[in-house]
Amino acid sequence: MITKRIIPCLDIKNGRVVKGTNFKGLSDVSSPIELARFYSDCGADELVFYDITASYEGRQLFTDILTKVASEIFIPLTVGGGINTVDDFDRVLKCGADKVSVNSGAIKNPLLIREAAHKYGDQCVVLSVDIKRVNGEFRVFAKGGREDTGIEAINWIKQGVSYGAGEIVINSIDTDGVKQGFDIELLRLVCNEVNVPVIASGGAGNMQHFIDLFKEIPDIDAGLAASVFHFGEVAIPKLKKELKSNGIIVRL
């Protein structure tokens, strides 16, 4: 059977990894290439690079780095951040990305999903959604979680899948940064509504949170996190062993 995936996410700004790290043996902790190699060697199943650069020069730097990472690291790479057009897809896919994640760009223009899926295949298009509870409903937020779009989340996700999104990343704003576990209620709801892979993001604070995620929602495909991996609170080799001993199928 398909293994459950563990995915570290690297935020990149002007060619450097933003969130600090403190791994032994890394000479340059903010080098995306060194960190990517470290995670790949640790058994990460996939890597997400999130480009939070705004400037044109920064974007160029990002694609240079992506090219270097993709020449050295042979696991699936997903790229997100600033993807607004099919040309943006083209730019990062040429540098070796396998999947491209859209968020605000798809809210502005939902047909971006359809165009990209048509050109590159559904498997290439990842719809990333930032969700927060507002007045008893799940709302989609844009611009890095700062702006309430008023859009109901489940309908938006279903629309995205019908347009060709091949995978969904659910980032719960309510649980993000709190480190009290993933948003099981929201994730279960999404898994019941769509038949494409769903990746959980936001809330992981320790290994047990990953075990709970996969045990409570057997349909969830992957757990994504940033700081718990970067700060060494959760070590991926140990996490995978622990998941396996809990009966969850992982790649060791």
Added chain:
Amino acid sequence: MIAIVDYGVGNLFSLISSFKKIGADIIVTADAEVIKSSDRIILPGVGAFEDAAKKLRESGLDKVIIDEAVKGKKLMGICLGMQMLFEKSYEYGCHKGLGLLKGSIVPMQDSIPANLKIPHIGWNALHFTRESYLFKYIKNNDCVYFVHSFYADECSDSVIATAEYGKQLTAAVQKGNIMGCQFHPEKSGEVGLNILRAFCEME
């Protein structure tokens, strides 16, 4: 020298990078003479079968690849490139493949349980069903990375490994000098590189 056939189907970046990583002498080409003078051939491919088969036919490279394979040159198809080695595909109609291996490409839909997601995407374990030199540096149950919605069926004489996804799906095939992987060795970490390494060293 290994000829990677470039017939305009999919992005070859990772495949080229992974061969470079293992130090293989490669050339990316659409030139029949270069393919003829190579000592091994890689047939890549991502996308729809009909479109890829058409492009290969229009380029005239289909005949070159068939001739070279029949003469005994080592040929490996990857993903859609593996599917192209078979007689035909039922992906949106019925389309003719290269016919180098017996069998046909069929949809997963209706042949795996409805609760399983399609495409089959992610890391899955290989189950060896026959010995192959391709597995020289890897172990049974090693995981590789898959992305596909169609699979090779009725190919019992060439299947060398399967992956369990509601049923045993064809994961790798070999018949003498002609072989293929349904998964992406160029995205399967060390295990994938080791399969490519074995292909390069195969006598």
